[in-house]
Amino acid sequence: MFNSEEIAKRVLLRAEEIKAVxxxxxxxxxxSAVTVCLCAMLFAFAVLIFPLTDFHDITGPFMxxxxxxxxxxENAKPYTATELEYPLPLAEHKVILQSYDSITxxxxxxxxxxxxxxxxxxxxxxxxxxxxxxxxxxxxxxGLVKPGMYLxxxxxxxxLEKGEYNAVLVIYTYDPENQTATRNSTIKFDLIAV
Numbered sequence: 001m002f003n004s005e006e007i008a009k010r011v012l013l014r015a016e017e018i019k020a021v022x023x024x025x026x027x028x029x030x031x032s033a034v035t036v037c038l039c040a041m042l043f044a045f046a047v048l049i050f051p052l053t054d055f056h057d058i059t060g061p062f063m064x065x066x067x068x069x070x071x072x073x074e075n076a077k078p079y080t081a082t083e084l085e086y087p088l089p090l091a092e093h094k095v096i097l098q099s100y101d102s103i104t105x106x107x108x109x110x111x112x113x114x115x116x117x118x119x120x121x122x123x124x125x126x127x128x129x130x131x132x133x134x135x136x137x138x139x140x141x142x143g144l145v146k147p148g149m150y151l152x153x154x155x156x157x158x159x160l161e162k163g164e165y166n167a168v169l170v171i172y173t174y175d176p177e178n179q180t181a182t183r184n185s186t187i188k189f190d191l192i193a194v
Contacts, residue, residue: 072125073143075151100169102190107162110155116142116169117150124173124182130156133166133188144174160193167191 105112118126128151130140139156169187174180 071143076145076149100189104192107193118145120148122147127172129170131168165191
């Protein structure tokens with residue numbers, strides 16, 4: 001049968017196998033613990049931190065925090081132009097925007113005559129922001145402009161010297177009932193100071 005030397009070898013071999021199995025179980029438990037911790041951190045980010053973060057569908061410096069209260073712009077006027085009206089009801093998430101290739105303003109003057117419109121037919125309020133693309137400087141931020149209203153005379157936060165500038169018009173859309181920001185759009189244009 002077995003002699004004592006073979007029995008001792010088998011006992012040692014079995015002890016090594018048991019140690020290896022225990023070590024493997026410890027490693028699995030540690031890996032599981034790390035996985036559980038990572039999942040908990042991801043869950044905490046998704047549930048606790050992500051909803052508190054103001055994300056927009058654009059990148060860049062032109063971002064009004066969603067928590068910023070925005071009042072109606074008292075300079076907004078009703079308009080009667082029919083070319084900017086949309087003939088059919090818009091789908092829930094559709095918005096009519098006016099396009100701008102270039103806008104000319106007076107150099108070295110904060111007072112600007114411009115036509116920023118929220119066309120009739122939109123289901124949202126607009127907030128307009130004009131930013132210099134190259135320097136990320138905000139030149140203007142409006143209050144809420146309701147559908148069928150427009151801004152004609154605005155005051156810039158900074159005057160511009162004579163020249164041509166790359167500018168971005170950011171149009172933030174707000175739900176008219178609870179005045180929460182829903183999304184935004186950007187329109188790049190040439191801003192010409194003469």
